[in-house]
Amino acid sequence: MACGCPVLASDSSSLPEVGGGAAGYFPAMDTQALAALMGEVLENPELAGEMSRLGTAQAARFDWTESARRTLEVYRSLA
Known part of the structure; x- marks a missing residue:
């Protein structure tokens, strides 16, 4: 998806x-x-x-740096 390939x-x-409206979906095992x-x-x-x-x-929308920042923010809020 990040490379611009259509995702099924x-x-x-x-x-x-995760794919949202950007991917094509099919019933599992079909x-x-x-x-x-x-x-x-x-x-x-x-x-x-x-x-x-x-x-x-x-x-x-799925950036590792941003995900790490948000996770750290949660940990800090719990401390």
């Missing part, structure tokens, strides 16, 4: 939370749904481009 992920666990989604992205350059643009922006 299963709709299980926290993947939808290989036919995954294949259909792959075909849709491969056959639609506009969709792939939009997923790339949205994905880059979504990935920017």
Whole structure:
């Protein structure tokens, strides 16, 4: 996602939370749904481009420095 590649992920666990509206989702273990989604992205350059643009922006929300700063802030508030 951070590299601008369209991301397809299963709709299980926290993947939808992390990917937000930038990724394409399919039901976990449904290989036919995954294949259909792959075909849709491969056959639609506009969709792939939009997923790339949205994905880059979504990935920017997850910065290790910022995550570390927030974690430290929580620890300090508890001390």
